[in-house]
Amino acid sequence: MIRILALSGSLRAASSxxxxxxxxxxxxxxxxxxxAYDEIGELPHFNPDLEANLPVRIVDLRARVGQADALLIACPEYAxxxxxxxxNLLDWLVGSLEFPGKPVAMINTSPRASDAQAALKLVLETMSATLVQDACITLQRLGKQTDPVTIANDPVSGEALRHALTALVDHIATTSSECRETLP
Ligand SMILES: Cc1cc2nc3c(=O)[nH]c(=O)nc-3n(C[C@H](O)[C@H](O)[C@H](O)COP(=O)(O)O)c2cc1C
Structure with missing residues (x-):
């Protein structure tokens, strides 16, 4: 079973x-x-002084990242x-053993939000994520309020999501078989 951990960068209940x-x-x-990881709003503020005695929520966050084969991120742009x-969540993962090399796909739900996406890409690369380019997509949602079933059934957005998932899963399958081949 391939496990993907989904991270939304919005705390809104009706988040697109x-x-x-x-x-x-x-x-x-x-x-x-x-x-879905839905505890972003409960995480303490990042403080390097706490690395020696990590809060329980951070231990849990890092464990869930470690157990995932890939991360799927959808994050809005603010200012x-x-x-x-x-x-804050990303800062807690900077010093972790679980994050570096993790395959990551980014879903941008708004073509206008290019600055946040560029910043996110830079941060993730700095953290040594493996960005799966074919799995990074932009949906033309523009913050439209709708529901998951409508998006999944939308011929354009649904197809783009399918494409991203296939690319991400292919990447995981390829890299895990490469790992097996290099084992003694
Ligand atoms: C405080 C604030 C700042 C925002 N700044 C930007 C911005 O700089 N650029 C942009 O494209 N959208 C901006 N937006 C719009 C949000 O990115 C947009 O509403 C998005 O859909 C919110 O994501 P969500 O629906 O998942 O909560 C801003 C929204 C808020 C609340």
Whole structure:
């Protein structure tokens, strides 16, 4: 079973980013699960002094990242940047053993939000994520309020999500078989 951890950068209950991730969860191929991480709003502020005695929520966050084969991120743009709560989550993963090399796909739900996407890409690359380019997509949602089933069934958005998931799963399958081949 391939496990994908979905991270929405919005805390809003009616978040269009969380909605797009839920739509992706409806479209997963057989043998793949998408689990949503929904505790971003509960994380303590990042403080390097706490690295020696990590808060329980951070231990849990890092464990869930470690157990995932890939991360699927959908993050809005706030004031042309990454929302503070999401950057806080990323900061907690900078010093982790679980994050470097992790395959990541980014879903941008708004073509206008190019500054935040560029900033996010830079941060993720700096953190040594493996960005799966073919799995990074922009949906023409523009913050439209809708529901996951409508997005999943939309011929354009649904197809783009399917394409992203296939590219991400192909990447995971390829790299895990490469790992097996290099084992003694
Ligand atoms: C405080 C704030 C700042 C925003 N700044 C931008 C911005 O700089 N550029 C942009 O394209 N959208 C901006 N937006 C719009 C959000 O990115 C947009 O509403 C997005 O859909 C929110 O994501 P969500 O639906 O997942 O909560 C801003 C929204 C808020 C609340």
């Amino acid at each position: 980013n969380a909605c797009a991730l839920s739509a992706a969860a409806l479209l997963v191929p057989p043998g793949v699960t998408i689990e 042309r940047g990454i929302p503070g709560s999401f950057k």
